[in-house]
Amino acid sequence: MGTIIQLMNNTVRVRFAPSPTGFFHIGSARTALFNWLYARHTGGTFVLRVEDTDKERNTEEALRVLYEGMRWLGLDWDEGPEAGGDYGPYFQSQREDIYKSYLEKLRASGRAYDKEGAVFFKISGEAQVIQDAVRGEVSRTEEKDFVIFRSNGTPVFHFVNVVDDIEMKITHVIRGEDHLSNTSKHVELFKAFGAPLPTFAHIPLILKSQGSGKMSKRDEGALIEDYASRHFLPEAVRNYLCLLGWSPKDDREILSIEEIIKLFDLSGINKNNARFDERKLSFINADYVRKLPLETLAWLTRPMLTQAGVLEEGCDEDYFQSVLAISQEKVKDLESMPDFLKYFFKEDYSQDEKAHKKIFKKPEAKTRLEEIFGLFKSQEVFTAEALEPAVEALATEHETGTGAYIQPVRFAISGQGMGPSFYPLLEVLGKDRVIGRIESFLAAS
RNA sequence: GUCCCGUUCGUCUAGCCAGGCCCAGGACACUGGAUUUUCAUUCCAGUAACAGGGGUUCAAAUCCCCUACGGGACGCCA
Numbered sequence: 001m002g003t004i005i006q007l008m009n010n011t012v013r014v015r016f017a018p019s020p021t022g023f024f025h026i027g028s029a030r031t032a033l034f035n036w037l038y039a040r041h042t043g044g045t046f047v048l049r050v051e052d053t054d055k056e057r058n059t060e061e062a063l064r065v066l067y068e069g070m071r072w073l074g075l076d077w078d079e080g081p082e083a084g085g086d087y088g089p090y091f092q093s094q095r096e097d098i099y100k101s102y103l104e105k106l107r108a109s110g111r112a113y114d115k116e117g118a119v120f121f122k123i124s125g126e127a128q129v130i131q132d133a134v135r136g137e138v139s140r141t142e143e144k145d146f147v148i149f150r151s152n153g154t155p156v157f158h159f160v161n162v163v164d165d166i167e168m169k170i171t172h173v174i175r176g177e178d179h180l181s182n183t184s185k186h187v188e189l190f191k192a193f194g195a196p197l198p199t200f201a202h203i204p205l206i207l208k209s210q211g212s213g214k215m216s217k218r219d220e221g222a223l224i225e226d227y228a229s230r231h232f233l234p235e236a237v238r239n240y241l242c243l244l245g246w247s248p249k250d251d252r253e254i255l256s257i258e259e260i261i262k263l264f265d266l267s268g269i270n271k272n273n274a275r276f277d278e279r280k281l282s283f284i285n286a287d288y289v290r291k292l293p294l295e296t297l298a299w300l301t302r303p304m305l306t307q308a309g310v311l312e313e314g315c316d317e318d319y320f321q322s323v324l325a326i327s328q329e330k331v332k333d334l335e336s337m338p339d340f341l342k343y344f345f346k347e348d349y350s351q352d353e354k355a356h357k358k359i360f361k362k363p364e365a366k367t368r369l370e371e372i373f374g375l376f377k378s379q380e381v382f383t384a385e386a387l388e389p390a391v392e393a394l395a396t397e398h399e400t401g402t403g404a405y406i407q408p409v410r411f412a413i414s415g416q417g418m419g420p421s422f423y424p425l426l427e428v429l430g431k432d433r434v435i436g437r438i439e440s441f442l443a444a445s
Numbered sequence: 446g447u448c449c450c451g452u453u454c455g456u457c458u459a460g461c462c463a464g465g466c467c468c469a470g471g472a473c474a475c476u477g478g479a480u481u482u483u484c485a486u487u488c489c490a491g492u493a494a495c496a497g498g499g500g501u502u503c504a505a506a507u508c509c510c511c512u513a514c515g516g517g518a519c520g521c522c523a
Contacts (some may be wrong), residue, residue, distance in 0.1 A: 019523050051523065120519050132450095140449060143519090150521040157523045181449050181518035202450085204517070209456085214516075240457095243472090247458055251471040259476080268463095273516055277456050280473045290486070329486045340485090358484085391482090403482050410483065418484030 003311050012044025016077070017161065019051045020062035023226040024069030024272050026276070027176060027206045027215055030241045031218040032418045034203055035073045035174045037242070039265040047168060048080030050091045053160055069224040073241075074236050074257070079168075087168040099155045102163045102193065103148070111192045117151035121159075121189065128187040132180075133201035133266040140184040158182065162189040165198060174201045174266070177273070178214070201266045204245045204273045214273070231294075231304065231334035236285040246422050254287055268280070286332040297324055308338035310345050319344075322428045326420040333394050343414045344429065353415025365408045366445065371398065373404045382431040384423035393425075409434075412441035 003308065035379050039046035048070070048195060050063070063081070070077070079085025083353045102120065106112035110123045122145050129139045138441070144353040148159040155163075190197050205214045208222075210416070216221050227237050236310060243253060247270075249265050255263075298321060305311035311320070323344045341351035359365055379387065395402045406422050413434050419425060426434055 017523090021523090053523080116521085135450070138449070140518095142447085147521050152521080154521090156521070161523085176517090177450065178517055184449090184514075204451085212515080243457065245457095249459065251459070253457085253472055271476070272451050274458090275456060280457065283473055286485080330484070332485050336485095355483095388482095401481075406482050416484090420484090421486090422482060422484095 010038060011041040011171055013047060013168065013170050014039050014044060014174055015047035015049050015165070015168065015170050016075075017049045017051050018066060020059070021217075022059070022062040022065055023217055024065055024216055025112055025215070026222050026224060026241070029069060029073060029224050030206060030244060031174065031176055031203065032070060032075050033073065033238065033241050034246070034264075034269070036077075037261060038172065038174060038266065041264045041362045044144055044171075045078045046076075047085070047087070047170070048077035048083070048090065048102070049164060049168065051092045051157070051160070052082060052091055054155065058295060067226060069228075072224065072228050072236050074234060092164065095164070096162070098167060099160060099163055102159075103155070106148075106192060109192065112148065115381045118147045119149035120145045121148045121192070121351060123188050128184040130183055130187060130197070130200050132311045134197055134204075134269045135180075135202060138180065138183070138190060140181065142184045144190055146185060158185045158189065158394070162186050162193070166190070166193060172199045172266075174203060177202045177205050178439070194438050200264075201269065202267055204271060206244055207273050207275045209276045209278060211353050212313050216244060221276065221281075231300075232281075232285050233288045233334070236282065236288040239288070240281045240284050244276070254284060266303055282333065290328055292328070294321065294325060297328060300334060301341075304334065305338055305341065308343050309344075309422070310338045310403075312345070315345065321427075326424040326428055330418070330420055340419075343416070349415050350414035350418055351411075359407045359411050359418065360445075364404070366406050366442070368398075368400075369438060369442060370408055372434070373442065376435055376438070377429065379431070382427060382434075384427045387426050388423045392431055409438065413437045 004222045014035040016028075016035045018032070031320065037048050038044070046391055050066075067082070079081055079087060080090045081191050106121065113122060114120075124417060125141070127139050127141045129137060140270055146158065147156055149155050164170075183200060183202075187197060207213065207217045208215045217223065221227075224237070224308050229236070239254060239260075242260050242264075246262070246264065246268055247253075248255060249268065292300070301324065302311065302320070302336075306313075323341060323402075328342060331337065339350075372391065372394060375390060379390060391402055395405060397405075407417070410419060410422060410425070411417065413429060414425070420428075
């Protein structure tokens, strides 16, 4: 019952108004995310409006990139393209009549005039004060009249943006701080139309990780679609983005989206710009990958391994599952899974030269390998449980530590200096593979 | 150049509005140690910051002013 009352009283309407450019910038994504979070937090409406007044940019491909990016991040919109709504059309290119009628209002009140073929808006010259939900009171005075319709008859951004916000009954304008200086223009227009001002919330910008300035599309890691193609988990990217300019205030960082929605509010947004740090994103992503349910990990990994030629058709499902089960805790991302897991399925796996050098610079390493080879051959029960005490006994017998055996063996059977826990690794690989690989390794060296 | 916004560890941030509990807490990264077993996991420890100056106050990271630095906007782009 509480929800019904909440719905009736709720008037929050926010919008994300991107220009389809053919890529989905991480800064735009974060703006979309904050709008979406605020809508979900308040039970309000999240509108997607496509600002395609620049007709050359309005391509199918550019729209596809936008929709896919939004959906990948889980940012579903309540109104907009493909969703409908009572305030459409949601493409600015289809709203010409609305803009014309608003222009007439300005002409009638003497606030618009023609000059040099374009239409100019006559400013009031007064200081425009806004109560920004993030920054507090901000005052700015517009100095000169500005163009609202180009000489080719099309309206410009400041004009359509305000008209649409009025028409679509937007209550909160949450956007990047790069628009803060534009706001005085917008406020002039709202007032000229006699429309109430929305609440503005100017969120900090995302700065590039190296050098100066805000993140631009050419910077490393600037595009959402790159994270998708590099197999980052969208939940992880979204979680990281939430932390750029906002925090739950209680030292937690990895949070479910439900928890974030509950805690998110405009008052909790920071004022200062945030530098993008892919290392932290990678850490968060790794944490999400390690905590994935095994079935989900399998579902995500199988096509990658198949495509990389690591996994054959009809591979034993139980074996695949147990490989993932022992590997998951050591995984740092999905992208490297084919390389990381190749030796479980193929014999032509690569060898890490550095690890080889490090391990076999000790002259006894080969001897240890020969000693344990004998043990493995006579080992009837090839399970982690049985192998561990056997290797420990062998180490005691030869007055050394188990590490002296583990390192050369791991390298001989996997070509790596690291990987899943040792004894489970032996069990999953199985006696035949382990013995065969040690034998050929010994023969080759 | 003009205007607007900002400034806590290398980075993201907590604390600031309601000054004392902060010789400043957490996380990433880094360094060292532990897991009598390597490791990209896990655990423990360590290094590391209130931009500078002035003021208000018994007391300032927290309030005020100035300077410096950083970011943004100044388009018939969005």
